[in-house]
Amino acid sequence: MKIKPLGDRVVIKKIEAEEKTKSGIVLPNSAQEQPQISEVLALGEGITGDDKKKDTIKVGDRVIASKFSGTEVKLDGEEYTIIKLNDVLAIVE
Amino acid sequence: MKIKPLGDRVVIKKIEAEEKTKSGIVLPNSAQEQPQISEVLALGEGITGDDKKKDTIKVGDRVIASKFSGTEVKLDGEEYTIIKLNDVLAIVE
Amino acid sequence: MKIKPLGDRVVIKKIEAEEKTKSGIVLPNSAQEQPQISEVLALGEGITGDDKKKDTIKVGDRVIASKFSGTEVKLDGEEYTIIKLNDVLAIVE
Amino acid sequence: MKIKPLGDRVVIKKIEAEEKTKSGIVLPNSAQEQPQISEVLALGEGITGDDKKKDTIKVGDRVIASKFSGTEVKLDGEEYTIIKLNDVLAIVE
Amino acid sequence: MKIKPLGDRVVIKKIEAEEKTKSGIVLPNSAQEQPQISEVLALGEGITGDDKKKDTIKVGDRVIASKFSGTEVKLDGEEYTIIKLNDVLAIVE
Amino acid sequence: MKIKPLGDRVVIKKIEAEEKTKSGIVLPNSAQEQPQISEVLALGEGITGDDKKKDTIKVGDRVIASKFSGTEVKLDGEEYTIIKLNDVLAIVE
Amino acid sequence: MKIKPLGDRVVIKKIEAEEKTKSGIVLPNSAQEQPQISEVLALGEGITGDDKKKDTIKVGDRVIASKFSGTEVKLDGEEYTIIKLNDVLAIVE
Numbered sequence: 001m002k003i004k005p006l007g008d009r010v011v012i013k014k015i016e017a018e019e020k021t022k023s024g025i026v027l028p029n030s031a032q033e034q035p036q037i038s039e040v041l042a043l044g045e046g047i048t049g050d051d052k053k054k055d056t057i058k059v060g061d062r063v064i065a066s067k068f069s070g071t072e073v074k075l076d077g078e079e080y081t082i083i084k085l086n087d088v089l090a091i092v093e
Numbered sequence: 094m095k096i097k098p099l100g101d102r103v104v105i106k107k108i109e110a111e112e113k114t115k116s117g118i119v120l121p122n123s124a125q126e127q128p129q130i131s132e133v134l135a136l137g138e139g140i141t142g143d144d145k146k147k148d149t150i151k152v153g154d155r156v157i158a159s160k161f162s163g164t165e166v167k168l169d170g171e172e173y174t175i176i177k178l179n180d181v182l183a184i185v186e
Numbered sequence: 187m188k189i190k191p192l193g194d195r196v197v198i199k200k201i202e203a204e205e206k207t208k209s210g211i212v213l214p215n216s217a218q219e220q221p222q223i224s225e226v227l228a229l230g231e232g233i234t235g236d237d238k239k240k241d242t243i244k245v246g247d248r249v250i251a252s253k254f255s256g257t258e259v260k261l262d263g264e265e266y267t268i269i270k271l272n273d274v275l276a277i278v279e
Numbered sequence: 280m281k282i283k284p285l286g287d288r289v290v291i292k293k294i295e296a297e298e299k300t301k302s303g304i305v306l307p308n309s310a311q312e313q314p315q316i317s318e319v320l321a322l323g324e325g326i327t328g329d330d331k332k333k334d335t336i337k338v339g340d341r342v343i344a345s346k347f348s349g350t351e352v353k354l355d356g357e358e359y360t361i362i363k364l365n366d367v368l369a370i371v372e
Numbered sequence: 373m374k375i376k377p378l379g380d381r382v383v384i385k386k387i388e389a390e391e392k393t394k395s396g397i398v399l400p401n402s403a404q405e406q407p408q409i410s411e412v413l414a415l416g417e418g419i420t421g422d423d424k425k426k427d428t429i430k431v432g433d434r435v436i437a438s439k440f441s442g443t444e445v446k447l448d449g450e451e452y453t454i455i456k457l458n459d460v461l462a463i464v465e
Numbered sequence: 466m467k468i469k470p471l472g473d474r475v476v477i478k479k480i481e482a483e484e485k486t487k488s489g490i491v492l493p494n495s496a497q498e499q500p501q502i503s504e505v506l507a508l509g510e511g512i513t514g515d516d517k518k519k520d521t522i523k524v525g526d527r528v529i530a531s532k533f534s535g536t537e538v539k540l541d542g543e544e545y546t547i548i549k550l551n552d553v554l555a556i557v558e
Numbered sequence: 559m560k561i562k563p564l565g566d567r568v569v570i571k572k573i574e575a576e577e578k579t580k581s582g583i584v585l586p587n588s589a590q591e592q593p594q595i596s597e598v599l600a601l602g603e604g605i606t607g608d609d610k611k612k613d614t615i616k617v618g619d620r621v622i623a624s625k626f627s628g629t630e631v632k633l634d635g636e637e638y639t640i641i642k643l644n645d646v647l648a649i650v651e
């Protein structure tokens with residue numbers, strides 16, 4: 001199944017950042033210091049069809065979203081978040 | 094009886110996703126991990142009559158709506174939800 | 187006495203839906219499962235005088251309004267509700 | 280002293296509806312079932328000077344206002360309420 | 373010192389209404405039934421320089437303001453209130 | 466160090482008003498009855514570059530600001546407040 | 559990794575102001591009296607691409623931001639804050 005976001009929404013999927021402490025223990029994301037970085041999977045037509053917005057973000061970008069924003073959705077065992085473009089704070093390059 | 098939504102509202106009906114655990118037990122929707130997917134039954138003229146909106150969604154689409162949105166209505170024994178287009182997050186294909 | 191709503195308001199009157207259980211008991215509206223359906227008695231000039239709104243609703247329509255909206259008014263022993271057009275969710279046909 | 284409302288405000292005065300129970304007891308307004316009907320005493324220039332509003336209401340109309348709206352004012356022993364036009368729900372004819 | 377209000381603000385000063393009970397006792401304003409009437413001392417340029425507003429109110433007018441609005445200011449022993457034009461309900465003539 | 470406010474913000478500095486009681490005691494500002502008067506030190510380009518705003522206020526004006534507005538900042542031992550123009554109530558002349 | 563802010567957002571990094579008390583103790587920032595001054599590291603296209611905004615702020619400026627605004631982000635051991643331009647109060651020169 002594929003999720004096609006409506007309006008100016010973005011579908012993102014958290015990238016599990018592996019952070020090893022010096023002792024080699026892999027820290028779960030939450031305990032890590034790294035911010036939650038996610039990958040952009042799909043963009044609504046409210047973005048791709050808008051000249052002012054379409055060049056600001058693209059599928060595959062790694063982004064930081066504002067905490068507690070959007071709706072978590074689980075589909076076929078995978079977890080996604082559907083958020084508004086306005087909740088995407090920055091792209092990490 | 095038929096429900097004709099007003100303005101930019103959408104009438105949706107929850108699709109009871111059957112999820113069988115390995116042991117064959119059918120999980121009620123709430124306990125399932127799948128997001129609540131609903132089918133679009135009717136669209137208000139605020140959508141079908143608006144060039145910017147009419148192509149974004151159509152009757153029969155399977156959608157994910159934001160939780161706790163809209164008004165639940167029971168008519169002739171069937172349960173429907175009347176929500177605003179803005180509360181439809183995505184179409185599932 | 188007649189109530190003439192101002193602006194984009196609508197005067198509606200609840201239709202007492204008679205629902206008989208199998209044993210013939212008439213259920214009071216609240217206990218029924220049916221949504222509260224009301225009849226449109228009057229429309230403000232903010233609707234009848236507005237090209238975009240005047241064709242969406244007419245006197246005599248049976249409608250579903252969002253719960254807890256509008257102001258209840260009792261006049262000459264009859265109960266009416268004065269609500270905004272935006273609180274009329276759908277027309278039931 | 281005369282009250283001249285500013286902007287789109289209306290000065291109204293409650294009409295003491297006399298409601299006699301069958302036993303002849305005159306019910307005070309609050310205990311009555313009748314909605315609070317008031318008379319329009321003055322209109323601000325934000326209404327009389329506005330083509331879209333000036334014909335919707337006039338001095339002398341009997342109106343129903345939304346509860347708990349406006350500011351109560353007592354002048355020379357008389358009680359008035361100064362409310363916004365938007366809080367006038369309907370005219371009673 | 374003189375207070376020149378900015379924007380669409382008004383400087384008003386409460387008029388101590390002397391109300392004598394039949395027994396000749398002068399009631400302090402608060403205990404009186406009269407509404408708080410104030411005199412307009414100064415108008416901001418957001419009013420005097422605005423064609424739609426400048427004729428609605430003038431220095432010297434006696435006005436009723438909505439309760440709990442504006443900022444109380446004491447200057448050289450005198451008490452003033454600085455309020456927005458929108459908080460002036462009516463002029464008393 | 467100099468503070469250059471952004472947008473339509475104003476940098477002000479409280480003027481310590483010396484108020485002597487009859488017995489000669491100098492009252493600290495807070496205990497005084499005088500309103501808090503401040504001096505304008507700098508204006509953002511959102512004011513100086515805006516034809517409608519630039520003539521309403523200038524550096525050196527003594528102003529009354531609405532209480533609890535803006536952000537207090539201490540720089541090189543001096544205390545300043547950065548507030549929005551909209552929170553400047555009046556100029557004291 | 560580099561953070562590219564979206565829209566009218568700004569990436570800033572706190573400048574650890576070293577403040578020595580007379581006895582030579584270096585005060586941690588929080589205990590200091592100095593306001594939190596930060597350096598601008600990156601500007602969103604909502605600023606650099608907007609004629610009205612692009613000249614108000616530039617990378618390298620030292621700024622004061624309103625407290626409790628923006629989202630803290632830690633990347634590769636460094637702490638950044640992503641805030642809206644509207645939360646940047648002033649530039650310190």
